[in-house]
Amino acid sequence: MNEQVVQERHWSTHKERGSFFLMRLTAFGVRVFGRRLLAPLLYLIVLYFFASARGARRNIWQYQSYLADWSGRESLRPTFGSVFGQFIAFADNLLDRLDVWRGRLGFEQVQLVDPSGIRPRLLRSQQGGRGEILVVTHLGNPDVCRAMAELGEQVPLNVLVHNRHVAQFNRLLGEAGDRSMRLIQVTELDTAMMLDLSQRVERGEWLAIAGDRVPLHDGRRVAVNFLGHAAAFPQGPWLLAGLLRCPVNLLCCLKVDGRYRIHLDPFLDNAHWERGRRDDAIQNWAQRYADHLAQQCLMAPQQWFNFYAYWQSGKSEARDAN
């Protein structure tokens, strides 16, 4: 397994491009043929992806065995079929995203698990009040949440992304009729960006940022124990929260028994660090987040769509973390 460590390319250099291409193709196909006709074609494409991408198969196998070890559930142990199942789940996920973008998924079809009333707070913040942060995961289907955010009222939400395909995504979203989301490209937290984000929060706008992917050129990452092994998580969401001193909530959308379910959980009432203990605070928040994410993996084990080597950094630390 060691030879792969050096070889693995970072997700933002290959994975995202592939999935973007697949989404474009899917968007085009659904428009032309409709979902029913397109589904078999997409399954064929994913089958090809499964057969040809040895690295992706190995990475999913690794994820499934870590999940099985960590949870102690033998039923989750990877088999040829379960790895294949995860690829098929990805195809379904892409089809669902297209439905979401075309407004084919209604609010009544989605279950909202929001015990502490985060969504009402988000809706209220348009009439004043301070914005908050939503930390989003790539587990499941984050696009569903976006569709929900747009239904009925327009929600003041900014999605922070690191990749350079923002313009392409914006165009694709525009084509699909999604115009209310603001995607903001953040390659690095700098003074101008911080001021802009701070003003947005003061105006009552919320910020959504991914908590489970490390940007390519940003050294701000933190090693946490995820599913029993060391993985690099981004510091970005937690730095942002601490600098803006605002509350943090977690957002995750999983498909359970064929139905989407959005989980909104409060995470930090007020992100604040003691000076001199900032690194500890960030480590602590990132670890708690990883633990939360691990629990959510158990709810939808096959919806982990990170096909790149997630645990690529620090193989030796991984053993220590055990």
Added chain:
Amino acid sequence: MNALQQEITQLIIDTLNLEDVTVEDIPPDQPLFGEGLGLDSVDALELALALQKRYDIRIASDSKDARQHFTTVASLAAFVQAQRDACAN
């Protein structure tokens, strides 16, 4: 130490929550980063945010100048003063 320098020093102390540090402990010419006061890049962001809010100024990113303005309290005060003058005109 002039009034603006004093104000900025106090802002630094409040923003970064520096315990047991008074305005007198930070001479205007003491380096803020590295060996001096020992601030780091995240402190700089926090400070930039506070300065921008307080003085209604804009600190450009990525410029070498911006980094130089943050060298000492004196250079920060000079920068804030210059920005204010620019706005006043």
